[in-house]
Amino acid sequence: MVAMVAICGGLRRKKLTHLVTAAVSLTHPWTHTVPSKEDLPIPMENPCKEPLKKCILCGMLIDYKNVQLLSQFVSPLTGCIYGRHITEIAKAIKRAQIMGFMPVTYKNPAYLKAPIVCNIRHRE
């Protein structure tokens, strides 16, 4: 490397860079060769993946008998089901209403003070 630089001392700048790059490639052969099979990245799923967010009802057994839980998903004024897209809850609510456990057109006044689960804003 040192010997090459001494020779290029008198040449122009462009030629100097050419010679320098040529010298670099000669001394470091790994820049132009294919990496060995041990160095390739191993295909694996993302290890830094966070666990998926869980909803409130993820582990719970939804029963038509626990009217308190079901009443939390019903409007207090009309009795409309809030989480219509949560099919299990909707099925259980309908079942409870038909079997005579839960009122249809209003919310059971005993469960009005239950904690709010659905994020619905009422007109104040």
Added chain:
Amino acid sequence: MKPETAAALKRTIEALMDRGAIVRNLENLGERALPYRISAHNQQYNSGGYFLVDFYSPTTTVESMLNHLSRDTDVIRGNIVKHPLTQELKECEGIVPVPLEEKLYSTKKRRK
């Protein structure tokens, strides 16, 4: 407990056993006011007693059992339902993120 309700219960359980059902458990969920006025057998009721019967039975007898319950005058409303505890609690992984970018444009084939 009133003797009439006890007699009605006994009748229904005997009818169940006649159809080849094995009664596992009988629970009394209490006597309370019904959530809405129910009319049954040309009468209207505002309160009633709730009873829950666990039983094993072949699926063919369910229809005849429901028929029997509807004919009984002491029964306001009878229902037969699959036992909820027999269903396995499927492991919920969580809210699966939906790739909304694919849903932005419809993939329906439009005729040119």
